Amino acid sequence: DRAITVFSPDGHLFQVEYALEAVRKGTTAVGVRGTDLIVLGVEKKSTAKLQEERTVRKIHVLDDHCCLAFAGLTADARVLINKARIECQSYKLTMEDRVSIEYITRYIAGVQQKYTQSGGVRPFGISTLIVGFDADGTPRLYQTDPAGTYSAWKANATGRNSKTVREFLEKNYTETSGDETVKLAVRALLEVVESGGRNVEIAVLRAGQPLQIYDEKQVEAVVSAIEAE
Amino acid sequence: KDYVLLIADRKVAYSVVALKSDHDKIMHLDASKLFAIAGEGGDAVQFSEYVQKNLHLYNLKTGLPLSTKAAAHFTRNELATALRKGPFQVNALLGGVDHSGPSLYHLDYLGTLHKVNFGAQGYGGYFCYSILDRLWKPDMSLDEGVALMNTCIKEINSRFLVGGADFTIKVVTAEGIRVLDPVLASSA
Numbered sequence: 001d002r003a004i005t006v007f008s009p010d011g012h013l014f015q016v017e018y019a020l021e022a023v024r025k026g027t028t029a030v031g032v033r034g035t036d037l038i039v040l041g042v043e044k045k046s047t048a049k050l051q052e053e054r055t056v057r058k059i060h061v062l063d064d065h066c067c068l069a070f071a072g073l074t075a076d077a078r079v080l081i082n083k084a085r086i087e088c089q090s091y092k093l094t095m096e097d098r099v100s101i102e103y104i105t106r107y108i109a110g111v112q113q114k115y116t117q118s119g120g121v122r123p124f125g126i127s128t129l130i131v132g133f134d135a136d137g138t139p140r141l142y143q144t145d146p147a148g149t150y151s152a153w154k155a156n157a158t159g160r161n162s163k164t165v166r167e168f169l170e171k172n173y174t175e176t177s178g179d180e181t182v183k184l185a186v187r188a189l190l191e192v193v194e195s196g197g198r199n200v201e202i203a204v205l206r207a208g209q210p211l212q213i214y215d216e217k218q219v220e221a222v223v224s225a226i227e228a229e
Numbered sequence: 230k231d232y233v234l235l236i237a238d239r240k241v242a243y244s245v246v247a248l249k250s251d252h253d254k255i256m257h258l259d260a261s262k263l264f265a266i267a268g269e270g271g272d273a274v275q276f277s278e279y280v281q282k283n284l285h286l287y288n289l290k291t292g293l294p295l296s297t298k299a300a301a302h303f304t305r306n307e308l309a310t311a312l313r314k315g316p317f318q319v320n321a322l323l324g325g326v327d328h329s330g331p332s333l334y335h336l337d338y339l340g341t342l343h344k345v346n347f348g349a350q351g352y353g354g355y356f357c358y359s360i361l362d363r364l365w366k367p368d369m370s371l372d373e374g375v376a377l378m379n380t381c382i383k384e385i386n387s388r389f390l391v392g393g394a395d396f397t398i399k400v401v402t403a404e405g406i407r408v409l410d411p412v413l414a415s416s417a
Contacts, residue, residue, distance in 0.1 A: 061289055085289050089282040 001119030015123055016116055019072075019146035022125035023158060026071035029058060030157040030165055030189050031129040032173075033141040034181030038131040040069045040203045041189045043160070059203045059213065063088040065098055066132025067203065067211050068108075071159025072146075073125035080124055084108050101132040101140035105150045113148025123147075127158040133207045155184075161192035179222075186222050197223055230368040232402045233324030233331045235265045236378050238353075238385075238394040255399045259284050262300055262325035263401050267350040268338065269318040276317045280304050297325030301334035301342060309340030320350040326401050356388055357381040371400065375409070 005015040027043040042058040059069045060081050068084070070077040087107050091099045099107075108128060116123045123146040130142045143158065144150040155173050157165035168191045169184075176184055182204060193199050197220035203213045214222070237254040240247050256264045256277045264280065266273040283303070287295055295303070301323045311317050316338055323334040335341075335348040347361040348354075364377050378398065386392040398409040 063289065082290065085286055088289075089286045092285075093278055093282045 003117075003119050004122055005116045013116060013147070016147045019123040019125045020127075023072040023127045023146065024160065024162075026073070026126070026159040027058070028157060028159040028161055028165060028189065028192055029069040029071045029129055030155070030169075030185055031069065031131055031141045031143075031153070032155040032169070032176075032181050032185040032188070033131070033139050033153070035175055035177040036139070037178065037181060037204055037206045038133075038139045038141060039181050039185040040067065040129065040131060040205070041185045042069055042201045043189065043193045044199050044201050046199075059201065059211070061211050062104060062130075062132075063092075063098060064210065065207075066101055066104060066130065067205055068128050068130050069203075070126045070128045071162070072127060076124040077126045077128070080108060080111060080126065080128070083111055098135065100134050101130060101142060102134075102152075104132075105130045105142040105144060109144040109148045109150035112144060112146060116146070116148060129156060129158060131205055133205070137207050139205075139207070155188070157188065164192050165189065182222055183226055186219075187226055190223070190226065195223060195227070196220075230370060231326070231331060232371050232374065232400050233263065233326060233333050234371070234374045234378060234398070234400045235263050235322060235324050236382065236396050236398045237265045237267075238396055240391075240394050241270065242391075250395060253397050255397055256281060257406055258300060258323070258325075259288065259294065260405050261294065261327060261401055261403075262297060262323065263399050263406060264304075265322040265324075265350070267320045272317045273319050276307070276319045277321070280307065294327070296327045296329065297323070297332045297334070298327075298329075298344075300325065301332075301336065301344075305336055305340055305342040308336065308338060312338075312340050322348050322350055324401055326403050331401070352389060352391075353381075353385060356384050360384060371402075374400075 005013055008014055027045050030041045032039045040059050047053050047056055059067060061067050062084050068081060084104060088099050088104060112124050115121050127145045133139055141153050142150055143153055143156050155169040165188050168188050189200055197216045200219055202219055203211055205211050235255050239252050240250045241252045254266055258264045258281050264277050266277050284295055284300055304323060308317055318338050320337045323336060325332060333345055333348060335343045335345045347365050349357050360381055382396055400407050400409060
Protein backbone atom coordinates (compact mmCIF):
# COMPACT_ATOMS: atom_id res chain seq x y z
CA ASP A 1 0.00 0.00 0.00
CA ARG A 2 1.42 3.33 -1.03
CA ALA A 3 1.91 6.06 1.56
CA ILE A 4 -0.42 9.03 1.22
CA THR A 5 1.15 11.27 3.83
CA VAL A 6 4.57 12.13 2.47
CA PHE A 7 6.95 15.05 3.00
CA SER A 8 6.86 18.10 0.77
CA PRO A 9 10.15 19.61 -0.40
CA ASP A 10 10.04 22.21 2.36
CA GLY A 11 9.46 19.70 5.13
CA HIS A 12 5.67 19.90 5.47
CA LEU A 13 3.28 16.98 5.82
CA PHE A 14 0.46 18.47 3.81
CA GLN A 15 -2.07 15.77 4.72
CA VAL A 16 -1.54 16.54 8.40
CA GLU A 17 -1.93 20.26 7.76
CA TYR A 18 -5.09 19.64 5.75
CA ALA A 19 -6.33 17.53 8.67
CA LEU A 20 -5.74 20.51 10.95
CA GLU A 21 -7.87 22.53 8.54
CA ALA A 22 -10.64 20.00 9.02
CA VAL A 23 -10.28 20.47 12.77
CA ARG A 24 -10.49 24.22 12.34
CA LYS A 25 -13.83 23.74 10.62
CA GLY A 26 -15.26 21.69 13.49
CA THR A 27 -17.34 23.14 16.31
CA THR A 28 -15.43 24.53 19.26
CA ALA A 29 -14.48 22.47 22.28
CA VAL A 30 -12.95 23.93 25.43
CA GLY A 31 -11.45 22.29 28.48
CA VAL A 32 -10.56 23.93 31.80
CA ARG A 33 -8.73 22.26 34.65
CA GLY A 34 -9.78 23.23 38.17
CA THR A 35 -8.27 22.10 41.45
CA ASP A 36 -10.99 19.58 42.19
CA LEU A 37 -12.80 19.14 38.88
CA ILE A 38 -12.38 19.47 35.14
CA VAL A 39 -14.89 21.16 32.86
CA LEU A 40 -15.46 20.35 29.20
CA GLY A 41 -17.55 22.68 27.11
CA VAL A 42 -18.57 22.23 23.49
CA GLU A 43 -20.40 24.34 20.98
CA LYS A 44 -23.60 22.54 20.16
CA LYS A 45 -24.18 22.36 16.44
CA SER A 46 -27.79 23.22 15.68
CA THR A 47 -29.52 19.90 15.11
CA ALA A 48 -32.19 19.45 12.47
CA LYS A 49 -35.77 19.51 13.77
CA LEU A 50 -36.32 15.80 13.33
CA GLN A 51 -32.91 14.84 14.71
CA GLU A 52 -32.63 13.29 18.18
CA GLU A 53 -30.42 15.79 19.94
CA ARG A 54 -29.05 13.41 22.52
CA THR A 55 -27.48 11.18 19.88
CA VAL A 56 -25.26 13.99 18.62
CA ARG A 57 -22.61 13.87 21.33
CA LYS A 58 -19.23 15.56 21.30
CA ILE A 59 -18.21 14.63 24.82
CA HIS A 60 -17.54 10.93 25.33
CA VAL A 61 -16.62 8.74 28.26
CA LEU A 62 -13.51 6.61 27.82
CA ASP A 63 -13.58 4.96 31.24
CA ASP A 64 -14.99 5.68 34.67
CA HIS A 65 -12.32 8.27 35.34
CA CYS A 66 -11.60 9.90 32.01
CA CYS A 67 -13.45 11.57 29.17
CA LEU A 68 -12.76 13.05 25.80
CA ALA A 69 -14.09 15.95 23.76
CA PHE A 70 -13.03 16.58 20.18
CA ALA A 71 -13.24 18.97 17.25
CA GLY A 72 -13.28 17.78 13.68
CA LEU A 73 -14.64 14.79 11.77
CA THR A 74 -17.18 13.03 13.98
CA ALA A 75 -16.78 9.65 12.28
CA ASP A 76 -13.01 9.73 12.76
CA ALA A 77 -13.59 10.52 16.43
CA ARG A 78 -15.88 7.53 16.80
CA VAL A 79 -13.20 5.15 15.55
CA LEU A 80 -10.48 6.68 17.71
CA ILE A 81 -12.69 6.69 20.81
CA ASN A 82 -13.56 3.01 20.33
CA LYS A 83 -9.87 2.15 20.11
CA ALA A 84 -9.18 4.16 23.26
CA ARG A 85 -12.01 2.50 25.18
CA ILE A 86 -10.71 -0.96 24.34
CA GLU A 87 -7.22 0.11 25.38
CA CYS A 88 -8.53 1.37 28.73
CA GLN A 89 -10.07 -2.03 29.50
CA SER A 90 -7.14 -3.97 28.12
CA TYR A 91 -4.79 -2.00 30.37
CA LYS A 92 -7.03 -2.67 33.36
CA LEU A 93 -7.05 -6.37 32.56
CA THR A 94 -3.28 -6.72 32.42
CA MET A 95 -2.19 -4.07 34.93
CA GLU A 96 -5.06 -4.32 37.47
CA ASP A 97 -4.98 -0.51 37.44
CA ARG A 98 -6.82 2.22 35.59
CA VAL A 99 -4.94 4.07 32.88
CA SER A 100 -3.29 7.32 33.82
CA ILE A 101 -4.53 10.21 31.72
CA GLU A 102 -1.07 10.68 30.24
CA TYR A 103 -0.97 7.02 29.21
CA ILE A 104 -4.26 7.06 27.34
CA THR A 105 -3.33 10.40 25.74
CA ARG A 106 -0.02 8.92 24.64
CA TYR A 107 -1.91 5.95 23.23
CA ILE A 108 -4.39 8.08 21.28
CA ALA A 109 -1.63 10.36 20.03
CA GLY A 110 0.33 7.26 19.05
CA VAL A 111 -2.58 5.99 16.98
CA GLN A 112 -2.96 9.38 15.32
CA GLN A 113 0.76 9.42 14.49
CA LYS A 114 0.65 5.89 13.09
CA TYR A 115 -1.92 7.01 10.59
CA THR A 116 0.49 9.66 9.31
CA GLN A 117 3.14 7.06 8.61
CA SER A 118 1.21 4.09 7.24
CA GLY A 119 0.32 2.98 3.74
CA GLY A 120 -3.09 3.57 2.30
CA VAL A 121 -4.50 5.57 5.19
CA ARG A 122 -5.04 9.24 5.91
CA PRO A 123 -4.60 11.04 9.24
CA PHE A 124 -7.56 11.37 11.61
CA GLY A 125 -9.24 14.71 11.13
CA ILE A 126 -9.65 15.46 14.83
CA SER A 127 -7.96 17.12 17.74
CA THR A 128 -8.97 15.80 21.11
CA LEU A 129 -9.16 17.20 24.62
CA ILE A 130 -8.66 14.37 27.08
CA VAL A 131 -9.53 14.96 30.72
CA GLY A 132 -9.53 12.85 33.82
CA PHE A 133 -8.10 12.11 37.24
CA ASP A 134 -4.98 10.08 37.89
CA ALA A 135 -4.78 7.48 40.63
CA ASP A 136 -3.48 10.07 43.06
CA GLY A 137 -6.45 12.32 42.41
CA THR A 138 -4.65 14.95 40.31
CA PRO A 139 -6.86 16.41 37.59
CA ARG A 140 -5.33 16.42 34.11
CA LEU A 141 -6.12 17.96 30.75
CA TYR A 142 -4.30 16.94 27.59
CA GLN A 143 -4.66 17.84 23.94
CA THR A 144 -3.77 15.75 20.87
CA ASP A 145 -3.78 16.73 17.21
CA PRO A 146 -3.74 14.99 13.80
CA ALA A 147 0.07 15.02 13.77
CA GLY A 148 0.14 12.87 16.88
CA THR A 149 1.56 15.53 19.18
CA TYR A 150 0.22 15.79 22.69
CA SER A 151 0.79 18.07 25.63
CA ALA A 152 -0.75 18.89 28.98
CA TRP A 153 -2.70 22.09 29.52
CA LYS A 154 -4.28 24.09 32.32
CA ALA A 155 -6.96 25.18 29.87
CA ASN A 156 -7.27 24.90 26.11
CA ALA A 157 -9.64 25.03 23.19
CA THR A 158 -9.78 23.46 19.73
CA GLY A 159 -11.98 23.76 16.67
CA ARG A 160 -13.65 26.88 15.27
CA ASN A 161 -12.36 30.14 16.74
CA SER A 162 -10.14 28.23 19.13
CA LYS A 163 -7.54 30.99 18.92
CA THR A 164 -10.00 33.54 20.32
CA VAL A 165 -11.05 31.20 23.11
CA ARG A 166 -7.47 30.36 23.98
CA GLU A 167 -6.51 34.04 24.12
CA PHE A 168 -9.46 34.67 26.44
CA LEU A 169 -8.33 31.82 28.66
CA GLU A 170 -4.75 33.09 28.67
CA LYS A 171 -5.96 36.46 29.87
CA ASN A 172 -8.43 35.18 32.44
CA TYR A 173 -7.19 31.84 33.71
CA THR A 174 -6.60 31.43 37.42
CA GLU A 175 -6.59 28.36 39.62
CA THR A 176 -10.26 27.85 40.36
CA SER A 177 -12.45 25.18 41.76
CA GLY A 178 -16.08 24.12 41.60
CA ASP A 179 -18.55 26.53 40.05
CA GLU A 180 -15.86 29.11 39.31
CA THR A 181 -14.19 26.70 36.90
CA VAL A 182 -17.50 25.98 35.20
CA LYS A 183 -18.13 29.70 34.81
CA LEU A 184 -14.67 30.26 33.34
CA ALA A 185 -15.21 27.52 30.77
CA VAL A 186 -18.64 28.82 29.81
CA ARG A 187 -17.41 32.42 29.65
CA ALA A 188 -14.60 31.33 27.33
CA LEU A 189 -17.01 29.43 25.09
CA LEU A 190 -19.49 32.30 25.00
CA GLU A 191 -16.80 34.49 23.45
CA VAL A 192 -17.33 32.67 20.18
CA VAL A 193 -20.72 31.02 20.53
CA GLU A 194 -24.16 32.61 20.53
CA SER A 195 -25.31 33.17 24.06
CA GLY A 196 -27.88 30.71 25.35
CA GLY A 197 -28.17 27.31 26.95
CA ARG A 198 -29.24 25.77 23.67
CA ASN A 199 -25.91 26.38 21.97
CA VAL A 200 -23.56 25.09 24.61
CA GLU A 201 -23.05 21.69 26.23
CA ILE A 202 -21.19 21.47 29.52
CA ALA A 203 -19.82 18.40 31.23
CA VAL A 204 -18.10 18.25 34.60
CA LEU A 205 -15.82 15.47 35.79
CA ARG A 206 -15.08 15.14 39.50
CA ALA A 207 -12.76 12.64 41.11
CA GLY A 208 -14.49 9.33 41.80
CA GLN A 209 -17.77 10.39 40.22
CA PRO A 210 -19.27 9.64 36.81
CA LEU A 211 -19.24 12.39 34.20
CA GLN A 212 -22.02 14.87 34.86
CA ILE A 213 -23.52 16.41 31.74
CA TYR A 214 -25.43 19.60 32.49
CA ASP A 215 -28.98 19.67 31.22
CA GLU A 216 -30.40 22.75 29.51
CA LYS A 217 -31.67 24.28 32.74
CA GLN A 218 -28.32 23.95 34.50
CA VAL A 219 -26.51 25.50 31.54
CA GLU A 220 -28.99 28.38 31.48
CA ALA A 221 -28.36 28.92 35.17
CA VAL A 222 -24.61 29.27 34.59
CA VAL A 223 -25.12 31.54 31.59
CA SER A 224 -27.50 33.78 33.57
CA ALA A 225 -25.06 33.93 36.46
CA ILE A 226 -22.34 35.06 34.06
CA GLU A 227 -24.52 37.67 32.39
CA ALA A 228 -25.49 39.04 35.79
CA GLU A 229 -21.87 39.74 36.62
CA LYS B 230 -38.33 -13.64 44.66
CA ASP B 231 -36.38 -10.50 43.80
CA TYR B 232 -32.79 -11.50 44.49
CA VAL B 233 -30.10 -14.01 43.60
CA LEU B 234 -28.06 -15.54 46.39
CA LEU B 235 -24.63 -17.05 45.76
CA ILE B 236 -22.33 -18.80 48.18
CA ALA B 237 -18.84 -20.15 47.66
CA ASP B 238 -16.27 -21.73 49.90
CA ARG B 239 -13.11 -19.78 50.62
CA LYS B 240 -10.45 -22.44 50.32
CA VAL B 241 -7.81 -22.53 47.60
CA ALA B 242 -6.34 -25.99 47.12
CA TYR B 243 -2.91 -26.83 45.70
CA SER B 244 -2.95 -30.65 45.34
CA VAL B 245 -3.14 -31.76 48.97
CA VAL B 246 -2.35 -28.40 50.53
CA ALA B 247 -4.76 -25.61 51.37
CA LEU B 248 -3.04 -22.52 49.99
CA LYS B 249 -5.40 -20.05 51.65
CA SER B 250 -8.78 -20.25 53.31
CA ASP B 251 -10.09 -16.72 52.86
CA HIS B 252 -10.25 -16.42 49.09
CA ASP B 253 -13.26 -14.64 47.58
CA LYS B 254 -14.49 -16.73 44.65
CA ILE B 255 -17.48 -14.58 43.81
CA MET B 256 -16.53 -11.79 41.42
CA HIS B 257 -18.59 -8.68 40.81
CA LEU B 258 -19.02 -8.49 37.04
CA ASP B 259 -20.71 -5.16 37.47
CA ALA B 260 -23.00 -3.45 39.95
CA SER B 261 -25.78 -5.97 39.39
CA LYS B 262 -24.10 -9.26 38.47
CA LEU B 263 -22.25 -11.84 40.50
CA PHE B 264 -20.00 -14.52 39.04
CA ALA B 265 -19.14 -17.46 41.29
CA ILE B 266 -16.24 -19.38 39.75
CA ALA B 267 -15.01 -22.90 40.39
CA GLY B 268 -11.99 -24.20 38.56
CA GLU B 269 -8.28 -24.05 37.90
CA GLY B 270 -6.65 -21.18 39.77
CA GLY B 271 -5.28 -19.03 36.98
CA ASP B 272 -8.01 -19.75 34.47
CA ALA B 273 -10.74 -18.89 36.93
CA VAL B 274 -9.42 -15.43 37.74
CA GLN B 275 -8.14 -14.67 34.26
CA PHE B 276 -11.40 -15.62 32.57
CA SER B 277 -13.70 -13.84 35.00
CA GLU B 278 -11.63 -10.61 34.82
CA TYR B 279 -11.74 -10.85 31.01
CA VAL B 280 -15.54 -11.10 31.10
CA GLN B 281 -15.73 -8.27 33.62
CA LYS B 282 -13.65 -5.89 31.49
CA ASN B 283 -15.63 -6.75 28.35
CA LEU B 284 -18.89 -6.03 30.15
CA HIS B 285 -17.44 -2.70 31.28
CA LEU B 286 -16.41 -1.89 27.71
CA TYR B 287 -19.92 -2.64 26.46
CA ASN B 288 -21.27 -0.37 29.17
CA LEU B 289 -19.02 2.51 28.09
CA LYS B 290 -19.58 2.01 24.38
CA THR B 291 -23.35 1.87 24.52
CA GLY B 292 -24.16 3.67 27.76
CA LEU B 293 -26.41 0.75 28.67
CA PRO B 294 -25.89 -2.06 31.18
CA LEU B 295 -25.99 -5.56 29.73
CA SER B 296 -28.89 -7.77 30.80
CA THR B 297 -28.02 -10.85 32.87
CA LYS B 298 -29.13 -13.09 29.99
CA ALA B 299 -26.88 -11.26 27.53
CA ALA B 300 -23.91 -11.38 29.90
CA ALA B 301 -24.42 -15.12 30.43
CA HIS B 302 -24.62 -15.76 26.70
CA PHE B 303 -21.52 -13.67 26.06
CA THR B 304 -19.64 -15.64 28.70
CA ARG B 305 -20.82 -18.94 27.24
CA ASN B 306 -19.70 -17.85 23.79
CA GLU B 307 -16.22 -17.09 25.07
CA LEU B 308 -16.03 -20.50 26.76
CA ALA B 309 -17.26 -22.26 23.62
CA THR B 310 -14.80 -20.46 21.35
CA ALA B 311 -11.91 -21.31 23.64
CA LEU B 312 -13.02 -24.92 23.99
CA ARG B 313 -11.41 -26.16 20.81
CA LYS B 314 -8.37 -23.93 21.07
CA GLY B 315 -7.31 -23.80 24.70
CA PRO B 316 -10.27 -24.37 26.98
CA PHE B 317 -10.79 -22.42 30.16
CA GLN B 318 -11.15 -24.91 32.99
CA VAL B 319 -13.84 -22.82 34.60
CA ASN B 320 -17.28 -23.77 35.86
CA ALA B 321 -19.42 -20.92 37.01
CA LEU B 322 -22.70 -19.63 38.30
CA LEU B 323 -23.76 -16.24 37.03
CA GLY B 324 -26.50 -14.48 38.96
CA GLY B 325 -27.91 -11.03 38.32
CA VAL B 326 -30.89 -8.76 38.61
CA ASP B 327 -31.98 -6.60 35.70
CA HIS B 328 -35.13 -5.01 34.31
CA SER B 329 -36.74 -8.40 33.86
CA GLY B 330 -36.02 -9.52 37.40
CA PRO B 331 -33.56 -11.94 38.98
CA SER B 332 -31.98 -14.78 37.01
CA LEU B 333 -29.36 -17.44 37.63
CA TYR B 334 -27.28 -19.23 35.01
CA HIS B 335 -25.23 -22.41 35.28
CA LEU B 336 -22.16 -22.45 33.00
CA ASP B 337 -19.48 -25.03 32.59
CA TYR B 338 -16.13 -25.30 30.85
CA LEU B 339 -17.62 -27.06 27.81
CA GLY B 340 -19.73 -24.05 27.03
CA THR B 341 -22.93 -25.37 28.55
CA LEU B 342 -25.41 -22.73 29.59
CA HIS B 343 -28.62 -23.30 31.49
CA LYS B 344 -30.96 -20.89 33.16
CA VAL B 345 -31.81 -22.38 36.55
CA ASN B 346 -33.68 -21.61 39.73
CA PHE B 347 -30.90 -23.03 41.87
CA GLY B 348 -27.55 -24.56 41.02
CA ALA B 349 -24.25 -25.83 42.30
CA GLN B 350 -20.77 -26.35 40.89
CA GLY B 351 -18.20 -28.74 42.22
CA TYR B 352 -18.82 -31.48 44.76
CA GLY B 353 -21.30 -29.23 46.52
CA GLY B 354 -23.95 -30.41 44.11
CA TYR B 355 -23.79 -34.01 45.31
CA PHE B 356 -24.84 -32.87 48.74
CA CYS B 357 -27.01 -29.88 48.01
CA TYR B 358 -29.15 -30.70 45.00
CA SER B 359 -31.42 -33.00 46.97
CA ILE B 360 -31.85 -30.38 49.68
CA LEU B 361 -32.54 -27.67 47.11
CA ASP B 362 -34.93 -29.94 45.20
CA ARG B 363 -36.92 -30.60 48.33
CA LEU B 364 -36.92 -27.15 49.93
CA TRP B 365 -36.75 -24.58 47.10
CA LYS B 366 -40.03 -23.02 46.10
CA PRO B 367 -40.74 -20.05 43.85
CA ASP B 368 -40.83 -16.50 45.29
CA MET B 369 -38.89 -17.21 48.47
CA SER B 370 -38.01 -14.16 50.54
CA LEU B 371 -34.37 -13.31 51.19
CA ASP B 372 -34.58 -14.64 54.75
CA GLU B 373 -36.00 -17.95 53.51
CA GLY B 374 -33.26 -18.10 50.90
CA VAL B 375 -30.53 -17.51 53.47
CA ALA B 376 -32.02 -20.18 55.72
CA LEU B 377 -32.00 -22.64 52.80
CA MET B 378 -28.36 -21.79 52.07
CA ASN B 379 -27.45 -22.31 55.71
CA THR B 380 -29.04 -25.77 55.57
CA CYS B 381 -26.88 -26.58 52.54
CA ILE B 382 -23.74 -25.26 54.25
CA LYS B 383 -24.44 -27.36 57.35
CA GLU B 384 -24.80 -30.45 55.17
CA ILE B 385 -21.56 -29.77 53.31
CA ASN B 386 -19.63 -29.12 56.49
CA SER B 387 -20.85 -32.30 58.14
CA ARG B 388 -20.88 -34.80 55.29
CA PHE B 389 -18.28 -33.59 52.76
CA LEU B 390 -14.81 -35.00 53.32
CA VAL B 391 -13.18 -31.66 52.52
CA GLY B 392 -15.89 -29.76 54.34
CA GLY B 393 -15.56 -27.68 57.45
CA ALA B 394 -14.79 -24.61 55.38
CA ASP B 395 -15.75 -20.95 55.62
CA PHE B 396 -18.21 -19.62 53.04
CA THR B 397 -18.58 -16.27 51.28
CA ILE B 398 -22.21 -15.22 50.85
CA LYS B 399 -23.28 -12.51 48.44
CA VAL B 400 -26.70 -11.42 47.28
CA VAL B 401 -27.76 -9.30 44.29
CA THR B 402 -30.98 -7.35 44.47
CA ALA B 403 -32.42 -4.53 42.41
CA GLU B 404 -30.43 -2.19 44.65
CA GLY B 405 -27.12 -3.84 43.97
CA ILE B 406 -24.72 -6.26 45.54
CA ARG B 407 -24.53 -6.96 49.26
CA VAL B 408 -22.02 -9.12 51.02
CA LEU B 409 -23.59 -11.02 53.88
CA ASP B 410 -21.56 -12.13 56.86
CA PRO B 411 -19.42 -15.08 55.89
CA VAL B 412 -20.42 -18.32 57.50
CA LEU B 413 -17.45 -19.41 59.51
CA ALA B 414 -16.81 -23.10 59.96
CA SER B 415 -16.59 -22.43 63.68
CA SER B 416 -20.09 -20.97 63.96
CA ALA B 417 -21.93 -23.20 61.44
